[in-house]
Amino acid sequence: MPRPIFATINLGALRHNLAVARRRASSSKTFAVVKANAYGHGLARAARALAEAEGFALLDLDEAIGLRAAGYRQRILLLEGFFSPSELPLFAEHGISAVVHAREQLRMLRQLPKDAALDVFLKLNTGMNRLGFTAAEFPDALRALQSNPGVAKIALMTHLSDADGASGVDWQTAVFDRLANGLDLARSLANSAAIFRFPETHADWVRPGIMLYGCSPFSEQSGSEVGLVPAMTLESQIIAVQHLRRGDTVGYSRLFMADRDMRIGVVTCGYADGYPRHAPTGTPIMVEGRMTRTVGRVSMDMLCAELSDIPEALVGSRVVLWGEGVPVERVAEAAGTVGYELLCGLAARVPIRERD
Ligand SMILES: *Cc1c(COP(=O)(O)O)cnc(C)c1O
Numbered sequence: 118m119p120r121p122i123f124a125t126i127n128l129g130a131l132r133h134n135l136a137v138a139r140r141r142a143s144s145s146k147t148f149a150v151v152k153a154n155a156y157g158h159g160l161a162r163a164a165r166a167l168a169e170a171e172g173f174a175l176l177d178l179d180e181a182i183g184l185r186a187a188g189y190r191q192r193i194l195l196l197e198g199f200f201s202p203s204e205l206p207l208f209a210e211h212g213i214s215a216v217v218h219a220r221e222q223l224r225m226l227r228q229l230p231k232d233a234a235l236d237v238f239l240k241l242n243t244g245m246n247r248l249g250f251t252a253a254e255f256p257d258a259l260r261a262l263q264s265n266p267g268v269a270k271i272a273l274m275t276h277l278s279d280a281d282g283a284s285g286v287d288w289q290t291a292v293f294d295r296l297a298n299g300l301d302l303a304r305s306l307a308n309s310a311a312i313f314r315f316p317e318t319h320a321d322w323v324r325p326g327i328m329l330y331g332c333s334p335f336s337e338q339s340g341s342e343v344g345l346v347p348a349m350t351l352e353s354q355i356i357a358v359q360h361l362r363r364g365d366t367v368g369y370s371r372l373f374m375a376d377r378d379m380r381i382g383v384v385t386c387g388y389a390d391g392y393p394r395h396a397p398t399g400t401p402i403m404v405e406g407r408m409t410r411t412v413g414r415v416s417m418d419m420l421c422a423e424l425s426d427i428p429e430a431l432v433g434s435r436v437v438l439w440g441e442g443v444p445v446e447r448v449a450e451a452a453g454t455v456g457y458e459l460l461c462g463l464a465a466r467v468p469i470r471e472r473d
Pocket of ligand 1: 150152196276326334
């Protein structure tokens with residue numbers, strides 16, 4: 118028998134969450150964001166479940182070509198564009214759209230074959246200050262694209278830095294609208310948080326990522342509270358039970374000390390499986406369908422869960438680390454991170470099962 122840890126990917130949940138995004142932004146087209154191996158869910162698998170989307174957005178040209186080879190005909194957008202002029206013929210050949218965010222890329226585009234018909238999303242830096250042209254640089258960048266005979270459709274995009282937070286989006290959309298107004302070009306602004314919270318950002322194309330995987334973009338709500346279904350459930354089993362006496366400690370660095378006699382279960386799941394090592398004692402975990410807490414330090418291949426109130430738990434009991442029943446958002450919060458990082462950090466050694 119293999120080690121009893123695995124992740125289940127619920128394809129029906131992916132379809133459901135895409136439908137939620139499309140209903141929320143019903144007059145926009147959707148780029149399903151499938152970067153980072155579809156946030157850890159598997160690119161090929163996720164693309165199959167998300168095939169209703171009018172487009173896919175990701176980072177890797179080889180992966181984009183793989184989607185074309187698998188028969189997907191919708192728009193494919195590479196969110197960082199191209200990194201070298203040598204990639205341009207492949208963008209053209211496979212009909213892959215590129216984000217153009219830097220002057221260096223405009224220079225590379227001079228080597229674009231005249232008959233290339235490359236579709237581009239010109240990225241504006243409206244305050245994120247990561248990628249994109251500033252308001253001052255924008256007119257020249259747009260002119261360079263418009264005068265390039267190898268460039269076909271031009272759309273405008275920006276990325277919102279606090280759509281899930283207190284400062285919202287107005288300060289960025291004001292800049293974007295000022296530049297985009299009067300231009301007859303398609304627009305794209307919204308990530309998952311903006312799809313939920315700011316309908317005025319939906320525009321022509323929305324770009325949902327995290328919500329497709331059933332994880333909330335908001336720290337104060339879990340996915341199920343905003344109508345999403347978790348697509349990934351990471352589960353394992355108890356492989357040993359320990360009876361602690363008051364004063365006994367658990368695991369490396371003796372981080373947890375029992376303040377009374379208690380029973381704990383050793384779960385075969387550790388940071389080499391993608392479980393966060395920084396998850397402290399008290400991180401939520403489910404055993405035999407009951408919520409309990411982790412105790413002690415997470416090690417490479419194992420972690421421990423308190424079983425004091427779950428007398429029916431034994432070696433072989435089912436444990437859910439995150440997913441159905443245990444929001445990944447809550448595990449992430451306990452570990453000082455976000456669901457995004459846990460989902461896309463699922464280790465390659467964890468076997469995947471699919472269900473519909
Ligand atoms: C990752 C990404 C998204 C998706 O963001 P979520 O918060 O996961 O919805 C959208 N747009 C760009 C440019 C991205 O890099």
